[in-house]
Amino acid sequence: MTQLFDCRDAFANALVSLARADRRIVTVVNDSIGSSKITNFGEEFPGRLVNVGIAEQNMVGIAAGLANGGKIPFVCAASCFLTARALEQIKVDVAYSNANVKLCGMSSGLAYGELGPTHHSIEDLAWTRAIANMTVIVPADPIETEQAICAAAHFKGPMFLRISRMPVPIIHATDYHFEIGRAACLREGNDITLIANGTVVIRALQAAMLLAERGVQARVLNLATVRPIDREAIVQAATQTSGIVTLEEHTIFGGLGSAVAEVVVTTHPVPMRILGIQGVFAPTGSAPWLLDYFGLTPIAIRDAALELIEARQPV
Amino acid sequence: MLNDPRELCARANSIRRRNLIMLNHAGLGHTGGDLSATDILATLYFSILNIDPQVPDKADRDRFILSKGHCSGVLYTTLAEAGFIPLAELDTFMQPLSRLNGHPNRNKVPGVETNTGALGHGLPVAIGTALAAKFDDATWRTFVLTGDGELQEGSNWEAAMAAAHYKLDDLVLIIDRNRLQQGDATERTMHLEPLADKWRAFGWSVREVDGHDHAVLLGTFRSVPFELGKPSCVIAHTYKGQGVSFIRDRAEWHHRVPSKDELTIALEELGDNGHDPAL
Ligand SMILES: Cc1ncc(C[n+]2csc(CCOP(=O)(O)OP(=O)(O)O)c2C)c(N)n1
Ligand SMILES: [Mg+2]
Numbered sequence: 292m293t294q295l296f297d298c299r300d301a302f303a304n305a306l307v308s309l310a311r312a313d314r315r316i317v318t319v320v321n322d323s324i325g326s327s328k329i330t331n332f333g334e335e336f337p338g339r340l341v342n343v344g345i346a347e348q349n350m351v352g353i354a355a356g357l358a359n360g361g362k363i364p365f366v367c368a369a370s371c372f373l374t375a376r377a378l379e380q381i382k383v384d385v386a387y388s389n390a391n392v393k394l395c396g397m398s399s400g401l402a403y404g405e406l407g408p409t410h411h412s413i414e415d416l417a418w419t420r421a422i423a424n425m426t427v428i429v430p431a432d433p434i435e436t437e438q439a440i441c442a443a444a445h446f447k448g449p450m451f452l453r454i455s456r457m458p459v460p461i462i463h464a465t466d467y468h469f470e471i472g473r474a475a476c477l478r479e480g481n482d483i484t485l486i487a488n489g490t491v492v493i494r495a496l497q498a499a500m501l502l503a504e505r506g507v508q509a510r511v512l513n514l515a516t517v518r519p520i521d522r523e524a525i526v527q528a529a530t531q532t533s534g535i536v537t538l539e540e541h542t543i544f545g546g547l548g549s550a551v552a553e554v555v556v557t558t559h560p561v562p563m564r565i566l567g568i569q570g571v572f573a574p575t576g577s578a579p580w581l582l583d584y585f586g587l588t589p590i591a592i593r594d595a596a597l598e599l600i601e602a603r604q605p606v
Numbered sequence: 607m608l609n610d611p612r613e614l615c616a617r618a619n620s621i622r623r624r625n626l627i628m629l630n631h632a633g634l635g636h637t638g639g640d641l642s643a644t645d646i647l648a649t650l651y652f653s654i655l656n657i658d659p660q661v662p663d664k665a666d667r668d669r670f671i672l673s674k675g676h677c678s679g680v681l682y683t684t685l686a687e688a689g690f691i692p693l694a695e696l697d698t699f700m701q702p703l704s705r706l707n708g709h710p711n712r713n714k715v716p717g718v719e720t721n722t723g724a725l726g727h728g729l730p731v732a733i734g735t736a737l738a739a740k741f742d743d744a745t746w747r748t749f750v751l752t753g754d755g756e757l758q759e760g761s762n763w764e765a766a767m768a769a770a771h772y773k774l775d776d777l778v779l780i781i782d783r784n785r786l787q788q789g790d791a792t793e794r795t796m797h798l799e800p801l802a803d804k805w806r807a808f809g810w811s812v813r814e815v816d817g818h819d820h821a822v823l824l825g826t827f828r829s830v831p832f833e834l835g836k837p838s839c840v841i842a843h844t845y846k847g848q849g850v851s852f853i854r855d856r857a858e859w860h861h862r863v864p865s866k867d868e869l870t871i872a873l874e875e876l877g878d879n880g881h882d883p884a885l
Binding site for chain 1: 632634675700701702703704705706707708709711721722723724725726755756758759760787788789790792795796
């Protein structure tokens, strides 16, 4: 069995290392120390962890103020409450004011499974990427998570990062170099392109293997930065392959698929399939069960890709 | 309607037993907060609320809003005991496609008034229902239960102002004052005291009671509104995990659930419930 990792560990370790080297780094939480796995950070830097209690709006406002005072605040809170509850603070205090705040949306997507739609964060990419000045990043594995957190600390400006708790395998090589705004090509192929990010990248890779069994060579792109988007990689995919399938742990309205489509239709229109949560509140079920329920299985992804290819063949 | 606190006590015991069995079966849930609120819910559902499980949406029903929606476990078991949903359905808690999601959904479960789970939503919605009753000169009342950590959400204080402003004496806020939140004690996280003074300063009529004493709860809820023209606030002093020694008053039981062995001991501690030999 492939070993699986909870990206919150890589996140928390990176944060502690960065904080050792840079005194400006502080964390701001909403009774979310355990769920963000930053107990160690709190023990090592007790004076640099601000727990505002269960008060997300206050949390984000305080982070903006800390940034104004020269700190580099990492807000660590369940993504659902961070983005939904404090969206205006994110827009005005952080993005519009261009405050150097790193918003870390923990346990994003469907990770909270059976806790239900209040806890699912499947709109966070649509909300944050619609806001000017925001950089939006969705790491796919512990290697990318660690590098994205380092990049966030060194980048000056508002940023939203999704940090999942859903166990994922390592998908990047140890010499992988994460760069903000740059898609990573995980598999070459010129028949069709699969674009994913975060926890479902592994599912895209699995689908690509199923496609290869059918003689279809799929290119797989990990589009970790949703904003600013890697237009060049998308245009290349549109011109060099016969279509694009996107998949995301997010609603299909306004997320990764929409972001890709915005580039595709305005540059080199090709047929697309956008896989994700189909604009409904999820039924009860665990996170992996829900991903399957919403058609994010390797087989369903393969079939979507095959459909796309078939539709392109002239009858 | 039960009038005898001893009968309420037996009901509460039955709810605790079923709840723990359900949590163990699901392997998920919020044990501590369920148990701290059990006596409050038992008193409301079996002695106070004007509700009808046969007509769960009758227009003149009293509204009960569980703002601390993570304690869906105690709500579902209470609704099942009160006949709103089948007792057997409790086995489906958190299972794929179950109506019994981790946080309550009014579109699925009869008796649920509004969807909660994100904290700090119940009181504003309760202001709305209480206002609606006032507009119609209706006699039904609104009861809303919040956690204490939950009060750190600013929305509660916006609602607190509105309730007094509109003189909502048909509204009763019950605060489950178990002094613990998710990670630690409330007073170590973001302190709330002096809590009663805060509510008084916001224009509410406040009583502090033992949230596990059924006779006291009964008397308190029967005497609302405490003052005409003011919303009523009951600060119910409780223990998270009340009823089971190794769960009581321990922060780590916020979202831990009992293992099979722990369940056996817990049920032994709770003892017979006198209602249902199956339990
Ligand atoms: C808006 C929001 N922020 C954070 C959470 C996560 N959360 C769930 S329960 C909880 C602690 C609640 O403490 P309290 O209100 O005291 O409830 P109780 O002790 O009765 O369980 C937290 C932080 C949430 N559900 N909603
Ligand atoms: Mg509490």
